[in-house]
Amino acid sequence: MKFFEHFGQYLLMLRALFVRPEQFRMYWRETLRQMDDIGVGSFLIIAVVSLFIGAVTAVQTAYQIFGNSLVPGYYLGWIVRDTTILELAPTFSCLILAGKAGSNMSSELGNMRISEQIDALEIMGISTEAYLVGPRILASVIVIPMLVAMAGFLSIVGGYAATIASGYVTSGEFIQGLLTSFRGFNVQLMLIKAVVFAFLIASVSSYQGFYVKGGSIELGQASTRAVVYSCILILFSDYIIAVIALS
């Protein structure tokens, strides 16, 4: 019963985003601020994680496939490329972003709710859902796909560096693998996943913060819920997208 209550309120929040902005310039300014927070603020962690994930994927894949001498060397680049683009870059990056940007959104909005800042905006006549939640969602669906694309690139770079350093294959073989059977659709799928995950992270985390009641304990619980629910929804929608797109 509680689930339907929350789901209904979540849908009402999303509906409230579609109002005419009081001042378009102010909404855009808030969107830019959020893009900076999410994009620039998360760049380093995503870059570091992607490099290492790519490197570990390459080394572990090499360990598994090179026990069999029938597997050509260039397969390593091919496997690293497709694993990264199809799964690791969008899903792993967005799980990290759920923890970083999602909890940040939730706690920022929750703090604004508890300290009556949201009430203050409402009394001024500002559409609070549209002004506070709208820019966060918009900024996320713009910036997170960019971060995911960057993560994909850096993962492959990490994989390349680790492979060359460990001497499993030559540089030429790895690059040949990267170019073998390349399908542009995989990149499209990565970006579709990134957009869907970005929407889920921003909307679920904003919902948790926006409607928080109580004090600092409830605020902490809301941030935790934001991360947990976002992660579960990311994994669930990842499966759904894979089934729909690849079957």
Place this chain on the structure above:
Amino acid sequence: MIQIRDIRKSFGNQEVLRGISAEFESGKTSLIMGASGSGKTVLIKCMVGLLQPNSGQVLYDNRDFFSLNRSERKAVRTEIGFLFQGAALFNSMTVEQNVLLPLDMFTSWTKAEKSKRVAEVLERVGLENANVKFPSEISGGMAKRVGIARAIVQHPRYLFCDEPNSGLDPGTAGRIDELILELTREYNITTVINTHDMNSVMQIGESVLFLLKGEKRWEGNKDEIMGSQDEALDKFIFASEFLQDAKKAMIRQGGRGSG
């Protein structure tokens, strides 16, 4: 003028407001007083639409707030200034940006016009040198002043203050009260203030509404309050032993004087 008619509000089974009716006149400071938990904050939040009452009407110059559509309500809200108990300043913005926000959002003024207006109101509340400071860098009294500046920057017709001097020393609290009274008269605003501070009541209570357990118990003004025969009001005013002793002494002195 603001009129409230038979406002009722419950949270679950708990009835917090039990049919409150009152009138708050323009150009006057109207105080709603009562002990903690008497329903003051819920009443003021119902009046501005932050809470939806279960029944009753709130009329802003004969406009029934809860019968208005979304855009009409928005229009009324731009005529309302609200000072929150904790000031509710936006932490990520400077003092100047906090005051500027309503102008940025609702006016098409030039940057120079907006800056001029912000400077005017900050000067009016005595904060002309605090523009670039953040809320975390100013005192509680200053935060309240910024809250007042933000509330009046758009020339509101109605001003609501929720316990404006809570957490302030008596001197600063008195100055905040004075400022609210001056602004109310200067701009002919309908001002409604929640308080449980008797100093405020005696200083600026041009009209006083006393709430007890969600009901209107007494109505009058600061000059009538001491002469009231209402037992609950008397108990609220003279809550401490010190004040009870002072009251007895006052009566004794009055008795000698008249005898």
